[in-house]
Amino acid sequence: MSAEAGGRLFFPRWANLARPALAVALVVVPAYLVLLLAYGASPRTINVGYQPHQPVPYSHALHAGQLGIDCRYCHTTVEKAAFAAVPPTQTCMNCHSKIRAASAKLLPIRESYATGLPVPWVKVHDLPDFVYFDHSAHVRRGVGCVECHGRVDKMEVVAQVHRLSMGWCLDCHRQPDRHLRPPELVTKMEWVPPEDPLVYGRRLREATKINPSTDCWTCHR
Amino acid sequence: MSTVPLPLLEAAEDPRTRPPLVLGDNDFASVTDKVCGIVERPRPPIAWYIAFAISSALTALLVAMLGYLFLAGIGVWGLNIPVGWGFDITNFVFWVGIGHAGTLISAILFLFRQKWRTGINRFAEAMTIFAVICAGMFPAIHTGRPWFDYWLFPYPNQMQVWPNFRSPLIWDVFAVSTYFTVSLMFWYTGMIPDLATLRDRATTRLRRIVYGVLSLGWRGSGRHWHRYERVYLLLAALATPLVLSVHSVVSFDFAVSQLPGWHSTIFPPYFVAGAIFSGFAMVLTLLIPVRSFFHLEELITTRHLENMAKITLATGLIVAYSYGIEFFMAWYSGNPYEKFTLANRALGPYAWAFWIVLFCNVVVPQALWFKRPRTTPWMLVGISILINVGMWFERFVIIVTSLSRDFIPSSWGYYKPTWVELCTLAGSFGLFLTLFLLFLRFGPMIAMAEIKSVMPAAGLERGPHRGHGQYWGEIPHQHERRQEEGQP
Numbered sequence: 047m048s049a050e051a052g053g054r055l056f057f058p059r060w061a062n063l064a065r066p067a068l069a070v071a072l073v074v075v076p077a078y079l080v081l082l083l084a085y086g087a088s089p090r091t092i093n094v095g096y097q098p099h100q101p102v103p104y105s106h107a108l109h110a111g112q113l114g115i116d117c118r119y120c121h122t123t124v125e126k127a128a129f130a131a132v133p134p135t136q137t138c139m140n141c142h143s144k145i146r147a148a149s150a151k152l153l154p155i156r157e158s159y160a161t162g163l164p165v166p167w168v169k170v171h172d173l174p175d176f177v178y179f180d181h182s183a184h185v186r187r188g189v190g191c192v193e194c195h196g197r198v199d200k201m202e203v204v205a206q207v208h209r210l211s212m213g214w215c216l217d218c219h220r221q222p223d224r225h226l227r228p229p230e231l232v233t234k235m236e237w238v239p240p241e242d243p244l245v246y247g248r249r250l251r252e253a254t255k256i257n258p259s260t261d262c263w264t265c266h267r
Numbered sequence: 268m269s270t271v272p273l274p275l276l277e278a279a280e281d282p283r284t285r286p287p288l289v290l291g292d293n294d295f296a297s298v299t300d301k302v303c304g305i306v307e308r309p310r311p312p313i314a315w316y317i318a319f320a321i322s323s324a325l326t327a328l329l330v331a332m333l334g335y336l337f338l339a340g341i342g343v344w345g346l347n348i349p350v351g352w353g354f355d356i357t358n359f360v361f362w363v364g365i366g367h368a369g370t371l372i373s374a375i376l377f378l379f380r381q382k383w384r385t386g387i388n389r390f391a392e393a394m395t396i397f398a399v400i401c402a403g404m405f406p407a408i409h410t411g412r413p414w415f416d417y418w419l420f421p422y423p424n425q426m427q428v429w430p431n432f433r434s435p436l437i438w439d440v441f442a443v444s445t446y447f448t449v450s451l452m453f454w455y456t457g458m459i460p461d462l463a464t465l466r467d468r469a470t471t472r473l474r475r476i477v478y479g480v481l482s483l484g485w486r487g488s489g490r491h492w493h494r495y496e497r498v499y500l501l502l503a504a505l506a507t508p509l510v511l512s513v514h515s516v517v518s519f520d521f522a523v524s525q526l527p528g529w530h531s532t533i534f535p536p537y538f539v540a541g542a543i544f545s546g547f548a549m550v551l552t553l554l555i556p557v558r559s560f561f562h563l564e565e566l567i568t569t570r571h572l573e574n575m576a577k578i579t580l581a582t583g584l585i586v587a588y589s590y591g592i593e594f595f596m597a598w599y600s601g602n603p604y605e606k607f608t609l610a611n612r613a614l615g616p617y618a619w620a621f622w623i624v625l626f627c628n629v630v631v632p633q634a635l636w637f638k639r640p641r642t643t644p645w646m647l648v649g650i651s652i653l654i655n656v657g658m659w660f661e662r663f664v665i666i667v668t669s670l671s672r673d674f675i676p677s678s679w680g681y682y683k684p685t686w687v688e689l690c691t692l693a694g695s696f697g698l699f700l701t702l703f704l705l706f707l708r709f710g711p712m713i714a715m716a717e718i719k720s721v722m723p724a725a726g727l728e729r730g731p732h733r734g735h736g737q738y739w740g741e742i743p744h745q746h747e748r749r750q751e752e753g754q755p
Contacts, residue, residue: 055480061484211425212426216426
């Protein structure tokens with residue numbers, strides 16, 4: 047059949063290509079969607095594994111892990127304020143004025159102590175500016191540090207472990223049981239619940255009347 | 268033309284016979300010539316150009332207003348607490364309502380075998396499509412940040428946030444998008460045989476290609492017709508519930524809330540009747556000038572107009588009854604807020620709008636009880652335009668009076684539209700008319716294939732092949748050619 051039989055245009059023979067093209071589309075479109083989702087969910091896109099270079103080779107694995115210093119020794123405001131304070135140089139010098147006082151690795155600390163200029167630490171867990179997050183609200187209700195920050199006590203250089211996306215936050219706000227512990231144990235990195243975490247967490251939640259809000263203005267104020 | 272004369276069917280006044288749906292000395296070929304002729308003129312008439320210039324200027328105004336709105340924000344409208352819905356949602360409900368007549372004509376009248384629908388269904392369906400396009404625009408732009416409009420749809424996202432499925436606003440998204448999809452499919456499917464006719468008669472290469480592609484390879488074979496009729500019937504069955512459901516869902520936007528004047532179980536049927544009422548008025552408003560301008564009085568007869576006028580009257584009475592029931596319920600329920608709201612509608616700051624509604628929607632349609640207004644085109648146009656005005660104001664009154672004065676007098680307010688809102692409304696009419704004029708120019712505005720099935724000429728007992736055309740449609744001038752060759 048020609049394209050213009052008797053002056054009328056029916057579909058020419060090449061229009062039959064539409065069928066294989068449809069078949070190809072049925073393969074290509076899902077593949078594209080899968081790739082799109084894979085890219086969208088890849089750690090690189092969502093910042094998981096973000097591990098910026100810090101001005102001082104400070105090891106959480108050494109201090110919090112091997113030496114067992116409590117998180118709150120340095121991050122003092124975590125139970126009282128929205129922001130978990132980054133310690134001032136003076137906190138470092140509490141020990142390092144005596145211990146390894148001459149170490150080359152500590153040169154920036156001593157410089158900062160002498161000049162009064164703060165050490166330019168690079169923030170790792172950086173939420174968007176339109177998100178309000180309160181450390182004290184979580185820590186005092188028994189959400190362990192490890193739930194969001196991962197095993198910091200094993201990190202030489204701190205890296206981001208979780209997505210910190212809105213959906214990730216909501217996962218916990220909607221079903222907090224698995225992430226709850228007695229508030230006095232929040233900094234214990236290796237703590238495991240004594241029974242099924244869902245049952246244990248549920249009991250804690252009911253006892254302490256934890257009822258996480260999922261209203262927009264809880265986080266977006 | 269062929270020579271066998273049909274007995275002139277002037278039986279319209281005889282109540283024992285059904286009056287003919289196509290008047291005059293028309294056969295299949297002349298119907299095709301008439302309808303295709305409008306599209307095939309090398310140039311549209313000068314009046315078309317004038318109308319198009321006006322409507323596209325209004326569309327440009329709409330684009331400018333939307334640009335200003337997006338740049339400056341929703342503050343350029345007169346909306347403010349307590350009135351958060353004003354012209355935007357009024358226009359939305361108005362335009363969605365307009366569409367309903369098209370679906371009623373094309374689907375419900377089809378299922379009820381109302382043969383007179385064939386003359387007007389294509390026209391009314393086109394009106395539906397264009398009205399729903401105008402309607403869909405308003406919820407999209409009233410969100411304030413229209414670039415996030417995709418949030419209206421439920422899709423998996425990293426925020427794990429979904430639309431509130433218990434809110435009628437999301438039902439609305441589904442109702443209107445379903446309505447648009449089904450209406451478009453219905454309109455297009457019905458048009459395929461006619462597009463093929465245009466293709467077969469095309470004289471330019473461009474037309475051959477465009478209509479050729481659009482008619483999807485239609486050859487008019489028995490198998491094609493069989494499948495076509497099946498699909499058409501299925502789509503009619505699919506579209507029929509939409510006539511009732513879409514505007515019911517739109518009414519839930521109000522009825523599900525707890526505002527006095529909105530929180531009412533009568534809203535769904537009341538809105539559906541109003542939608543069909545306003546839709547038929549709009550069909551009449553558009554159809555009558557087009558009919559006389561393109562000399563289609565033989566295909567769209569006075570009887571068509573009269574039937575539409577009767578439906579307009581019937582639905583208008585339902586609307587009037589609903590107005591009455593609203594007041595009755597306000598009194599009978601004993602709810603002081605409801606009572607206040609209804610009294611405030613009739614006597615408060617927006618009383619002027621309320622009385623426009625009452626005059627246009629209750630008083631004016633009563634003229635349709637009489638035969639003379641029903642059968643006099645200019646009177647029908649006048650009545651229809653007044654009904655359109657009235658139905659627009661009805662939505663305005665429902666939305667704005669309830670919002671402006673609710674439970675707490677300290678939070679009362681008065682809403683006035685800004686010039687931006689007025690221009691946007693005018694612009695939406697411009698968009699509607701522009702699409703419509705383009706359709707008149709490039710599409711078959713009367714369902715030729717269907718109208719032939721209700722012509723007496725379809726009865727073969729009337730003699731040999733009076734303009735029946737060829738198997739796959741008409742070929743221009745075949746009659747003359749045959750006569751020259753001495754064939755019957």
